[in-house]
Amino acid sequence: MKETVIDAHNLSKIYDEKTIPVYALNKVHLHISRGEFTAIKGPSGSGKTTLLNMIGGLDIPSEGFVEINGTNITELKGNELIDFRLNNIGFVFQSYNLIPVLTAKENIEFIMLLQKRSKQETEQRVLELLKEIGLEDKINKRPRELSGGQQQRVAVARALAPKPQFILADEPTANLDSVSAENLLDMMLKLNQEENMTFVFSTHDQRVINRARRVITLEDGKIVADTAPTSIIHKQIAKI
Amino acid sequence: MILKLIWRNLWRNSRRTLITMASIAFAVLFAVLMKSFQDGVFNNLIKNVVGYYSGYVQIHQKGYWDEQILDNSFELKKELNNQLQQNHQITAIVPRLETFVLASKGNTTKGCLLVGTDAVRENKLTQLKSKLIKGSYFENNEATVLIAEGLAKRLEVSVSDTIVLFGQGFHGVMAAGKYKIKGIIHLASPEMNAAFVYLPLTATQSFLSAENRLTSVSIGIDDPENTDAIAQNIKAIIGQQYEVMPWQELIPDVANHIKADGFSFYIFSGILYLIIGFGLFGTVLMMTAERKYEFGMLIAIGMKKSKLQLILFGETVLITFFGVLLGILMSLPLVLYLQEKPIRFGGELAKAYEQFGFEALFPTNVDPNIFITQSLIVLGMAVLIGVYPLWHIHGLDPVNAMKK
Numbered sequence: 001m002k003e004t005v006i007d008a009h010n011l012s013k014i015y016d017e018k019t020i021p022v023y024a025l026n027k028v029h030l031h032i033s034r035g036e037f038t039a040i041k042g043p044s045g046s047g048k049t050t051l052l053n054m055i056g057g058l059d060i061p062s063e064g065f066v067e068i069n070g071t072n073i074t075e076l077k078g079n080e081l082i083d084f085r086l087n088n089i090g091f092v093f094q095s096y097n098l099i100p101v102l103t104a105k106e107n108i109e110f111i112m113l114l115q116k117r118s119k120q121e122t123e124q125r126v127l128e129l130l131k132e133i134g135l136e137d138k139i140n141k142r143p144r145e146l147s148g149g150q151q152q153r154v155a156v157a158r159a160l161a162p163k164p165q166f167i168l169a170d171e172p173t174a175n176l177d178s179v180s181a182e183n184l185l186d187m188m189l190k191l192n193q194e195e196n197m198t199f200v201f202s203t204h205d206q207r208v209i210n211r212a213r214r215v216i217t218l219e220d221g222k223i224v225a226d227t228a229p230t231s232i233i234h235k236q237i238a239k240i
Numbered sequence: 241m242i243l244k245l246i247w248r249n250l251w252r253n254s255r256r257t258l259i260t261m262a263s264i265a266f267a268v269l270f271a272v273l274m275k276s277f278q279d280g281v282f283n284n285l286i287k288n289v290v291g292y293y294s295g296y297v298q299i300h301q302k303g304y305w306d307e308q309i310l311d312n313s314f315e316l317k318k319e320l321n322n323q324l325q326q327n328h329q330i331t332a333i334v335p336r337l338e339t340f341v342l343a344s345k346g347n348t349t350k351g352c353l354l355v356g357t358d359a360v361r362e363n364k365l366t367q368l369k370s371k372l373i374k375g376s377y378f379e380n381n382e383a384t385v386l387i388a389e390g391l392a393k394r395l396e397v398s399v400s401d402t403i404v405l406f407g408q409g410f411h412g413v414m415a416a417g418k419y420k421i422k423g424i425i426h427l428a429s430p431e432m433n434a435a436f437v438y439l440p441l442t443a444t445q446s447f448l449s450a451e452n453r454l455t456s457v458s459i460g461i462d463d464p465e466n467t468d469a470i471a472q473n474i475k476a477i478i479g480q481q482y483e484v485m486p487w488q489e490l491i492p493d494v495a496n497h498i499k500a501d502g503f504s505f506y507i508f509s510g511i512l513y514l515i516i517g518f519g520l521f522g523t524v525l526m527m528t529a530e531r532k533y534e535f536g537m538l539i540a541i542g543m544k545k546s547k548l549q550l551i552l553f554g555e556t557v558l559i560t561f562f563g564v565l566l567g568i569l570m571s572l573p574l575v576l577y578l579q580e581k582p583i584r585f586g587g588e589l590a591k592a593y594e595q596f597g598f599e600a601l602f603p604t605n606v607d608p609n610i611f612i613t614q615s616l617i618v619l620g621m622a623v624l625i626g627v628y629p630l631w632h633i634h635g636l637d638p639v640n641a642m643k644k
Contacts, residue, residue, distance in 0.1 A: 056541055059639050086542025093642065094538060100534075101248035111606075113241050114542055123267055162542070 010064035024050040026169035027222040035196040038231040039209050042218035048202035056168045090159025090167035095175045097155035098143040108161050129157040147178025167199035169228045173205045246554040256581045261328045261563040267516035268567025271509050271614045275410045290487045295458030297471045310410045313453040332365040332460030341407030345395045352435045356444020360559035365460045365534030375399035375423030381513035383443040389518045390434035392424050402531045410450035417447045521625050536641025552629035564615045578604040
């Protein structure tokens with residue numbers, strides 16, 4: 001049996017509870033196992049980002065709780081929660097992901113320094129990651145000197161640097177051209193397959209949905225479908 | 241890494257950083273200039289007023305200042321004189337015997353202030369010789385007078401004329417004497433110019449039948465800043481039968497004027513700092529607002545709020561530190577130059593000043609305390625302003641911060 005990394009129980013987020021309650025999320029149950037490559041899709045306002053924020057410990061649910069590797073993160077507060085995020089969750093945001101005044105190498109180093117890792121370990125890991133994302137020749141470039149796709153690759157490397165349990169990516173390809181988006185997806189899939197890294201995306205992008213092993217569809221704050229995408233099913237049928 | 245971030249963040253909008261630094265630097269420059277001009281002018285004013293007659297500190301018999309009569313005079317004992325001479329901060333000790341008498345020539349009689357003094361020591365403290373406009377300076381072993389120009393006019397006398405002085409001597413004895421005018425002096429203060437007569441001390445004591453007696457000892461000191469300390473020191477040494485008064489008590493009008501002007505400086509510099517404070521606050525406000533998304537992202541990926549607060553506080557303090565440093569570097573040569581070559585007014589303005597016994601001179605005062613104080617005020621202001629981003633970060637919710 002696969003190890004569960006993310007376990008969301010009866011998760012709800014209600015706005016304007018006292019007047020007319022609006023459910024951003026409505027009693028969502030979600031289990032994600034190690035090594036999954038999951039896309040969460042749905043129309044705007046369906047609750048994708050809210051779900052991701054709750055899994056990432058950035059937002060507090062109105063009801064229910066989230067367990068990451070057995071730790072109920074809904075009970076963590078302040079610095080304890082920040083430390084948990086630092087050591088267990090990697091984040092990739094849509095844009096403006098990197099610290100503009102630091103180079104690609106420093107952006108990746110930065111998160112490991114927050115973890116108080118040794119200089120030697122940090123140096124080794126950063127170079128390893130830069131090689132892995134194919135940007136070893138751009139180590140001293142600042143974000144403004146990198147393309148959007150290259151910036152997102154550095155963001156993925158930064159998310160991977162602290163060796164998290166999983167990576168949450170909020171529409172990572174939204175601002176990328178198709179070549180950059182494909183390259184980024186190739187890189188993430190490679191990391192998923194070779195390092196068994198768990199990825200959870202929120203996305204509108206069909207290219208991401210097509211590559212996902214599992215697709216969760218949200219509508220009005222509820223999970224309405226939880227399947228593999230058609231392309232994957234077709235491939236599997238073809239194999240059989 | 242934190243220092244690297246602070247430094248690089250400072251220069252991510254270099255134009256804004258430079259403008260903010262420049263505004264702080266100019267605030268420090270203006271404040272330092274204002275304060276050093278004020279102190280310089282006041283020191284000069286004090287030197288002028290105090291050096292003109294009173295001295296920085298005076299010693300009297302206890303009760304003399306309230307009742308200025310010869311019966312409240314005292315004998316300058318050798319040991320007191322020695323004690324004063326041993327104090328290295330004291331540059332001049334002028335024994336005086338002063339009283340009001342009548343001066344007469346022919347049918348004209350006028351009231352005047354007779355100042356019996358040591359000719360040499362008086363000149364050291366008040367440069368009396370330099371005020372001579374006619375005749376020559378008197379000597380200690382003579383019985384000749386120097387008469388103020390205004391009084392000479394009123395009595396219609398000139399050099400080599402003889403005047404009669406009469407009045408009341410020590411213990412109520414009758415005092416009368418004839419004295420030849422050796423010189424005419426011009427005193428800047430109109431009141432003094434209309435009433436002063438100087439006579440050597442020995443001759444005055446003999447005239448007033450007050451052998452060895454004095455009404456005051458005027459003291460000159462090396463540094464006016466030490467007036468109070470020296471007065472206290474003398475008070476502690478010489479005993480209870482004397483009163484020791486610093487110039488602030490002798491000339492309260494001038495002391496009050498300086499105090500009032502000092503207050504206006506605080507108002508002006510307060511306004512100046514308020515303007516600069518709002519400028520700096522504006523920069524900090526913009527630095528905080530435009531990086532809201534970034535702060536949200538940093539907290540989301542695992543940066544503790546306290547570290548982020550440290551970075552922002554460091555940025556505010558560093559920007560101010562460089563501004564202050566620049567301000568000091570700009571003001572120091574200017575203040576030094578203006579101390580060496582003070583602004584000197586000419587024409588009517590100079591005449592008006594000189595009429596009241598002041599030089600029309602505006603020197604600056606190079607006192608490290610001025611630089612330190614002004615710098616600390618600006619840095620203190622920065623620390624206060626630096627609290628805003630700390631408060632902002634404290635309440636920052638990463639989800640809201642990253643909403644576009």
